[in-house]
Amino acid sequence: MNCPVCSEPMVVLELDQIEVDHCLNCYGVWLDSGELELLLEGSENRERLMEAFKNDRGAAEEKIRCPICSKKMNKILVSGTRRVLIDSCPANDGLWFDSGELLGIVELGDFPGDRRVIDLIRDVFGKKG
């Protein structure tokens, strides 16, 4: 699969038994549909966080195309202690995170006493996850 931002082939990485696609050029991350929920398992905030996903039709960021179906993806604004703008396939293929956004979302998940997933993402992607 090629990166939806820079069209470079992505590498497959395993995060907690979840396969994610990662671009080594722009450090973006692709998660197939449902994988974010799996990563957020154990978060007390998971449902609140998923409900905080709001379609942002007025977002100024340029739209990118889904790496699976090539449809233009929707901008999704996730608000918490900070705001993160991610991209979501309209056909529900998955989610795209620019560099740093996956870590930003997972940190919003607030894992009480268990920072394993956050540490894992930091380990795998560094500060760029």
Ligand SMILES: [Zn+2]
């Ligand atoms: Zn890229």
Ligand SMILES: [Zn+2]
């Ligand atoms: Zn798609």
